[in-house]
Amino acid sequence: MPPELTARHLRVVIKYFEGAERLSVHEWRLALETFDEMGKATVAVGDRRLSFQQVYERYVDRRHADDFIGQLMALEDSTAEADALQQKTALQMLTTLEGEGLYDKGVANSEYLAAYCLYWWTAVARGYGFEVTVFRDLRASGIAYVAHDLRKRAERRSPYDLMVLRQLGDIKSTTKVRQRQQARVTLLPEEE
Numbered sequence: 001m002p003p004e005l006t007a008r009h010l011r012v013v014i015k016y017f018e019g020a021e022r023l024s025v026h027e028w029r030l031a032l033e034t035f036d037e038m039g040k041a042t043v044a045v046g047d048r049r050l051s052f053q054q055v056y057e058r059y060v061d062r063r064h065a066d067d068f069i070g071q072l073m074a075l076e077d078s079t080a081e082a083d084a085l086q087q088k089t090a091l092q093m094l095t096t097l098e099g100e101g102l103y104d105k106g107v108a109n110s111e112y113l114a115a116y117c118l119y120w121w122t123a124v125a126r127g128y129g130f131e132v133t134v135f136r137d138l139r140a141s142g143i144a145y146v147a148h149d150l151r152k153r154a155e156r157r158s159p160y161d162l163m164v165l166r167q168l169g170d171i172k173s174t175t176k177v178r179q180r181q182q183a184r185v186t187l188l189p190e191e192e
Contacts (some may be wrong), residue, residue: 001112010112017115020122022024031119038116043102051115059100060093060117061124069128069150077136079129086125093121101147131161138164 001008001124012030015022023031039053068089075081094114097103103114128150138145146163148155155161162169 001109002037005041013038013112013115017111018118019080022166030034033117035119038112041112041116043110043113045100045102052113055097055102055113055119056117059102060095060121063096064089064093065128065156066120066153067101068125072128072132073150081096082129082132086122086129089125090118090121092115134162182183 009030012023012027014036015027039051039056041052042049043052043055045055068085071085072082075085094103097110097114097117101107105112119128131147131150135145135147143164148158150156150159
């Protein structure tokens with residue numbers, strides 16, 4: 001683990017893993033900071049060392065994102081169905097990590113890797129869900145737009161995902177900024 005992470009950081013990660021709804025506003029703030037930092041942590045995979053971020057890319061995103069997006073786009077328009085699909089895929093992700101020997105009681109600190117992957121999968125999957133909803137809403141409203149193809153990895157990684165009235169935008173980045181600003185505003189009165 002990166003040396004910047006204290007026992008307090010790791011406790012909030014485990015609390016998140018056991019049930020994110022149990023986190024207080026202050027714990028969420030610490031969790032966000034911790035999950036960002038945890039990407040630098042490393043794990044041995046065979047004779048190589050990979051960062052948690054590399055493990056996420058290799059064993060979660062590359063193996064599960066395409067199928068998830070395809071199924072998500074095939075859903076009618078049910079948030080409940082999208083949430084169930086996200087959770088189903090999260091369980092598959094944990095099974096993948098177990099199958100690779102990366103998540104097991106016998107592997108020291110593997111719960112932190114699993115929590116890291118679960119956190120990022122949840123964030124990314126919700127982002128894809130939000131994008132699909134925005135695209136559907138634009139189409140239903142008759143607004144002309146050009147969007148990237150979520151089913152293509154290279155396009156998912158592009159610096160923008162939408163063009164409306166010749167303006168480029170990134171739905172997920174805009175949403176992340178807004179969520180962090182809202183979290184900051186929520187915390188300000190208590191911090192003074």
